[in-house]
Amino acid sequence: MIKFLRLVTFSLLLSFPLALFANFDFNANCLNAYRSIFELKLGNAKAYISTEKKQHPKNSIIPLLENYVDYFTIITSESKADFDRLKGNKSARLDQISDDDKASPYYLYAQAEINLQWALIHGRFGEYFNAAMCIKRANSMLQDNAKKFPNFHLNLKGLGLINVVLGNMPDGALKTALSTFGIKGNMQGGLDMFEKLAQNLPKSSYEPFYEEVIFYYAYVLTDVAHSSSAYSKTMKYTERIADTSLLKSYLQSYVCIKNAHNDEAITILSKKPEGNLYQPFPYLEYLEGIAHLNKLDLNATAYFNRFLQTNKGVNYIKDTNLRMGWISLLKGDRNGYTSYMSKVISNGYTYNEKDKQAKNEASAATPAIDLLKARLLYDGGYLSKALQYLSDKNTSDFSSDRDKTEFNYRLGRIYDDQGKDDQALAAYQATINQGKTLKYYFAANAALQMGKVYEKRKNITKAKEAFNTAISMKNHEYESSIESQAKAGLKRLN
Structure with a gap:
């Protein structure tokens, strides 16, 4: 593996001489850390980053990798406490990079990536103005970098994400904030950027970044573009990702559930890699509960309970209690249903649409059993x-x-x-x-x-x-x- 990574690094240097700048060095330590991050082995990633800090303390790829670790820590935990604890790291990392070599393609790219990651996190916790500011900075940096280094393919990843999300963003606080900056997107243009990367990265020296591209591509196809090809493209492009990647299990199962390939999702989740090497990811229990409930398997309760017991985050608590209430209703337990609807109202938050809708449904009349069964099966x-x-x-x-x-x-x-x-x-x-x-x-x-x-x-x-x-x-x-x-x-x- 190390021999392979050295070969990749050598290829990067040959194909893009500007990567030779010593203080933006995606060397073997960094590539190992990056690969571990996208398998959700965050402990391993931290160890590689620590080694790199000792060997090359001025390498400005380090703060970018550290930000990836924080990003996936927050994404997997959904924890407001983690968000509040880690968001202070952003400024110091950007300062370190901004003092480095402006002639490197990674100079603006790394700063844009950190801003873009925090934009996604701020939006997740309802901080829409902060998200808008981060998107504004990231967009400006990536546009400038694309002009300076038109052959630096990684620019397309961030620009593609910005274009898709902004090109199909519903009216709301974030869209209003961005409109004041004159930032607009082009959804099809962004999707074309991702498709180009998905097809071409495996044949290029930028192959190590493939998994990240597919992570975002699957997300925008499914949740933003609502594309009819979301399932087929996600399964096609994730096939070459190693089965040791927990992120692969997440992407495939999520897209399968969203696109009515329920049995396939159950199979994928039952075979997901497990162990202490992997970042805890309670959301996968929630997903597995949904998949079982969709086939009217009332043993889904076990997965939902595990989610509620292990979850430290703010999202999907209301929706989980709603689904637990449905299970009570399907079992003929009306009192249990009423109890869960009370929990939907009183527990959890309404940062995302699932939880907002759960609260609405808990306040409405009890659903008709046959309609509920048809809904879940559909x-x-x-x-x-x-x-x-x-x-x-x-x-x-x-x-x-x-x-x-x-x-x-x-x-x-x-x-x-x-x-x-x-x-x-x-x-x-x-x-x-x-x-x-x-x-x-x-x-x-x-x-x-x-x-x-x-x-x-x-x-x-x-x-x-x-x-x-x-x-x-x-x-x-x-x-x-x-x-x-x-x-x-x-x-x-x-």
Whole structure:
């Protein structure tokens, strides 16, 4: 392995002579640390960094690597305490790098990376102005670096992330803050940058950075672009990553769950690498609980309990209690359900959309059992089983406007994924008619999905009409996300 890393380092120096500047030296210690970080072996990474500090204390790659360690510590723990404890490190690291060799391509790149990592973390904890400032600095540095060093491929990683996220960002505090700086993104342009890197890095001297590129590419395909190719591209590009990487297990299982490949997610998580070498990652217990619940396996309780017991973070507490409540409901335990809904209201935070939605659902009426089962099975990709709970029913079987609307919405999503476009469109229209004045997301998202069906059929007029219908609906759940996706649909059509 060391021989290989030396060879990679030698290749880097040959292919990019500017890497010869001694104080930005991605040598064997640094490459070993970097590789350990992206396997989530943070203890190993710290050991390599410590060795490098003793051998080459002025190497300005060190503060970048230390920031990676802090970044993944916070990402895996979701801990506000870790965030508060570690955020003070940023300034000293940037100061060390800014005093170094301005003629190196790593000079601006390393500073931009640190700013970009902290932008993502600040946004995660609701500090949107700080996130915006970090993005502004990172974007400016990467733009300048791309002009100075057009052949330095790593510029595309940060620029791609900024372009995708900003190009499809929903309205909100962060978008407002960034707009004051005149920063805009181009989602397709950013995706093209990632695709170029994913294809070309393995054939270049920048191959060691491949895993990081795929980490961000999988994220933006799934959570930002909502791309239909998120699953296929993630599985394709993660295949060459070593099975010893816990990050690989996370990426694959997360994308599988988000894209209805539920059984595959369960298999991946059951085989994930474990041991004291790896950073604790309670979120994976939460993911495994979701995967089991999606197939109506009520033993999912064990995974959710382990998550709550080991989690030191602020996110997914409300959503976990909501799902525990659903399990009680599916078991016929109404008192247990009520108890968990109280926990949803009182425990946890609302930094992310999952927890915000969980709080909304806990405050609403108890869900109809058949609708809940169909919802979970649909999320897992078990379309035929999901349809079995709805096929012998009609709108009049449900008493509330919410349940009537959800019934048509669930039918529409199932028919859509089965390729039954006409039936899906009819169900979506019924959802809109029934729920367009309600606060729930069903009608707006039905209009969004209707637009996608018409777009696929190349019926531009109908597609635009549907996307505009989605945008016109206000004051409902997931409003920003649905509106941003509908606006992206209109951009595609234009």
